[in-house]
Amino acid sequence: MTHQDPSGGPPLVKVEHLSEFFPITGGILQRKVAEVKAVDDVSFTINRGETLGLVGESGCGKTTVGRLILRLIEPTAGRIVFGGEEGVDLTRLHGKALKPFRRRIQIIFQDPYASLDPRSPIGTAIGEGLRIHGMGTPAEQRHKVARMMEMVGLQPYHARRYPHEFSGGQRQRIGIARALVLAPDLLVCDEPVSALDVSIQAQVLNLLRSLQRELGLTYLFVAHNMGVVEHISDRVAVMYLGAIAEVAPSLDIYREPIHPYTIALLSAVPIADPSVKGRRKRIILVGDVPSPVNPPSGCRFHTRCWLRQQLGNPDRCATERPALRQLPVRPGREVACHFAEELLEPVRRDKLIATAAAESSARAGGGEAVAPVVTSRVPESGDVAPPFRRPGGDGGRL
Ligand SMILES: Nc1ncnc2c1ncn2[C@@H]1O[C@H](COP(=O)(O)OP(=O)(O)OP(=O)(O)O)[C@@H](O)[C@H]1O
Numbered sequence: 001m002t003h004q005d006p007s008g009g010p011p012l013v014k015v016e017h018l019s020e021f022f023p024i025t026g027g028i029l030q031r032k033v034a035e036v037k038a039v040d041d042v043s044f045t046i047n048r049g050e051t052l053g054l055v056g057e058s059g060c061g062k063t064t065v066g067r068l069i070l071r072l073i074e075p076t077a078g079r080i081v082f083g084g085e086e087g088v089d090l091t092r093l094h095g096k097a098l099k100p101f102r103r104r105i106q107i108i109f110q111d112p113y114a115s116l117d118p119r120s121p122i123g124t125a126i127g128e129g130l131r132i133h134g135m136g137t138p139a140e141q142r143h144k145v146a147r148m149m150e151m152v153g154l155q156p157y158h159a160r161r162y163p164h165e166f167s168g169g170q171r172q173r174i175g176i177a178r179a180l181v182l183a184p185d186l187l188v189c190d191e192p193v194s195a196l197d198v199s200i201q202a203q204v205l206n207l208l209r210s211l212q213r214e215l216g217l218t219y220l221f222v223a224h225n226m227g228v229v230e231h232i233s234d235r236v237a238v239m240y241l242g243a244i245a246e247v248a249p250s251l252d253i254y255r256e257p258i259h260p261y262t263i264a265l266l267s268a269v270p271i272a273d274p275s276v277k278g279r280r281k282r283i284i285l286v287g288d289v290p291s292p293v294n295p296p297s298g299c300r301f302h303t304r305c306w307l308r309q310q311l312g313n314p315d316r317c318a319t320e321r322p323a324l325r326q327l328p329v330r331p332g333r334e335v336a337c338h339f340a341e342e343l344l345e346p347v348r349r350d351k352l353i354a355t356a357a358a359e360s361s362a363r364a365g366g367g368e369a370v371a372p373v374v375t376s377r378v379p380e381s382g383d384v385a386p387p388f389r390r391p392g393g394d395g396g397r398l
């Protein structure tokens with residue numbers, strides 16, 4: 001896995017201070033009465049050839065970020081610089097000027113069926129983009145479709161079949177073929193395996209990984225479950241209520257999550273190795289995610305933050321929004337927490353986490369609040385370990 005752009009060049013995507021406020025209208029005149037702050041001042045980069053995992057609870061703004069990058073919606077504010085050295089700000093492009101980027105940035109969805117025309121054989125559906133973008137002669141297009149179908153593991157005779165004749169996993173392969181036949185630079189994967197069985201999830205993740213290597217692709221991989229992004233991401237960005245809480249190389253964030261929200265999110269991911277069981281205590285956050293219409297002042301997480309509580313509820317968390325800042329003692333890591341340093345010294349960190357877990361456990365009625373242990377793995381070829389699911393089926397959710 002590459003944590004840096006191997007060429008050392010500028011990132012393929014640079015998102016700067018991006019915001020999306022959806023208006024809520026009311027009354028006879030349908031005037032704007034409020035706004036859903038779905039994405040509020042978000043900045044991150046995606047290096048060429050890497051996978052950036054974007055995780056967070058339902059409604060935190062992940063899909064909105066993806067739709068903004070695809071320019072399916074207009075941002076309220078901010079820039080999306082795409083293309084590295086010669087990069088252009090996509091937010092300034094409209095109409096014809098945007099067309100080449102419509103090819104270069106593709107998306108796959110959780111439910112590929114919804115984006116397929118039920119009356120169109122899948123060979124036609126996969127080649128649709130080639131026709132729209134005028135890429136090659138009809139014979140070349142047929143050849144590209146056949147080659148792409150082979151790459152994603154579909155049979156040539158599948159081309160004449162209709163979407164309803166395929167399983168969920170096969171439909172996701174169709175969705176992947178449809179996106180990749182256009183030879184994009186960036187693929188936004190919006191929860192592409194969430195609706196699939198565990199064994200099929202692993203197959204699709206393996207496929208995405210091998211296609212990435214073969215075709216030199218860059219991925220933004222959206223999921224609400226930290227367990228899913230662990231094995232596919234080079235770096236992970238964690239979102240909470242429209243803002244980025246933490247960004248770090250994948251190995252670092254799973255070994256030493258720093259933002260109190262990331263620590264809680266990760267504490268809900270089942271652990272494959274029973275020897276780790278005792279070391280990862282489950283922290284269950286208090287209350288629901290606040291409304292993005294009226295998010296908390298200061299740090300958006302302060303109303304549910306177990307660290308703030310243990311520090312005696314400092315005012316700063318409620319009044320000053322923490323910037324996403326680099327940590328000099330942890331190169332490559334960025335955290336939006338005023339008190340991140342409290343969690344860097346191992347003994348103090350363990351004590352703070354143990355106290356939060358004990359309080360969770362007490363709230364849960366004294367039951368043991370540890371992350372569940374998964375002992376059996378789904379056998380799978382390739383180097384991507386299968387994603388895990390909590391016995392309850394919502395692995396990694398809080
Ligand atoms: N078109 C829209 N108009 C108004 N509000 C919207 C619109 N699209 C999304 N939202 C709101 O914006 C917030 C973020 O939604 P988004 O779909 O980006 O979340 P998400 O992180 O992808 O969630 P999930 O994990 O459930 O897919 C939510 O509160 C959602 O209700």
Ligand SMILES: [Mg+2]
Binds near residue numbers: 062063064
């Ligand atoms: Mg979503």
